[in-house]
Amino acid sequence: MLDKRRLPTIGSSSCHLIFVLALTFTGCVFFSYHNAYQVFTVLPANVMNNPGYFLIPPGNSTEYSPPYTTSELEIGDETTLIDLKSFRFTMNHDMCNNTQPLLLMMIHSSPKNLQKRNVIRETWGRRSSLVTTLFLVGWSEEYKVELEEEDMKYGDLIQGNFLDAYRNMTYKHVMALKWATYHCASAKYILKLDDDVFVHVPAVLDFLKHHLSPWGARRLILCDPLTAKVKRSYRSKWRVSPREYPRRHYPVYCAGWGILYSPDTAFLLYREAQKEPYFWIDDVHITGTIAGKLNLTQVSLHSLVLTKEEKEYMLNDSAFFKEFLFGPPNLTENEIRALHSIVSRG
Incomplete structure (x- = not known):
């Protein structure tokens, strides 16, 4: 891939992941910092001007309806892929x-x-x-x-x-x-x-x-x-x-x-x-x-995401385990099988 530089990670080392979420109830907006396992603070609405994304709360009518209809697309869209007509x-x-x-x-x-x-x-x-x-x-x-x-x-x-x-x-x-x-x-x-x-x-x-x-x-x-x-x-x-x-x-x-x-x-x-x-x-x-x-x-x-180093630790040391959602990219087939075996053991 390209020669890339990761963006600075949001939050402190004690947090697995931080999001800014916007949930709307009865016209009020609440902002929450989340890590992967708990909600640990609630902020007033003026802390962030751009919440990024919205979660759908239970009972919201949006839950039951698609967020779009294909009628919003241009005529002929179904048989078009960018410049392929x-x-x-x-x-x-x-x-x-x-x-x-x-x-x-x-x-x-x-x-x-x-x-x-x-x-x-x-x-x-x-x-x-x-x-x-x-x-x-x-x-x-x-x-x-x-x-x-x-x-x-x-x-x-x-x-x-x-x-x-x-x-x-x-x-x-x-x-x-x-x-x-x-x-x-x-x-x-x-x-x-x-x-x-x-x-x-x-x-x-x-x-x-x-x-x-x-x-x-x-x-x-x-x-x-x-x-x-x-x-x-x-x-x-x-x-x-x-x-x-x-x-x-x-x-x-x-x-x-x-x-x-x-x-x-x-x-x-x-x-x-x-x-x-x-x-x-x-x-x-x-x-x-x-x-x-x-x-x-x-x-x-x-x-x-597991780093390459954490992946190696996990594959070679049964005492090492980190909570994760994704392994690193560019894995071999054997590494995929090995990670699957590890998480399958619970």
Whole structure:
């Protein structure tokens, strides 16, 4: 990835994670600092001008209605993907039909990564009444037959008719947002993932139900926020020309390996991405540039992600354990299995 510098972590070392939340009851706004396990103070409404996102309280009518309708999209949107005017899903499944999953996990994968997908299916990616899991791929002539056989067996692939290529990552990201918009508006949360990460799903579900809201949220982007200077060197695979991106620094954006969206955020990002010129670094484009235009704020989950050092300690020392939601990115299949075995032991 890019040469990145993490943003300063909010809060003190005694806190796992700090959010600013806005809950509206009878016209009054209450702001709360949360860590992953408890509410420890309540602040007056004038402490923060921009609360970032809203949690849906019980009994709110918003709980029962989708945050958007596809009628808000432009005519012809369903067959358009940014600048592709004849888009279609070549593999598709109505996984959310007549259900309201708490969590929709959309895992970006390369057609060749069957082994990685199978490891996820065997470990943290198992479907349940609360969790819908899908893998997103682009078109591949080389793996066409293998993907068809895989989808016949598992029924969990979503494929678009664009070439699965390095510089087409933004198509895949926006395709994920499109699928969620059209086919799973009932999901309470949407988790965009890469296929080389580990998700502690029971801990994530507990976090959503007890430390966010089981009824959902609005305007939520929860991720590991980053800053980076634009690469101009011809030796860098992340080189971007001044014509592609004239500024010297990217806006604050999310590390793309794991991003938690509320469904209205996914819709807003999707609708705006359909109007914007294509830019191939999807993390920067969608969670940085477009999110900024929509005044959406990234909230850091950095302290609930295992560092590489903590991962090594956990894998090599049975006495060491840290509460976490996500393992670090770029894990091997064996590391994913090992982390799954550790958390499965309780």
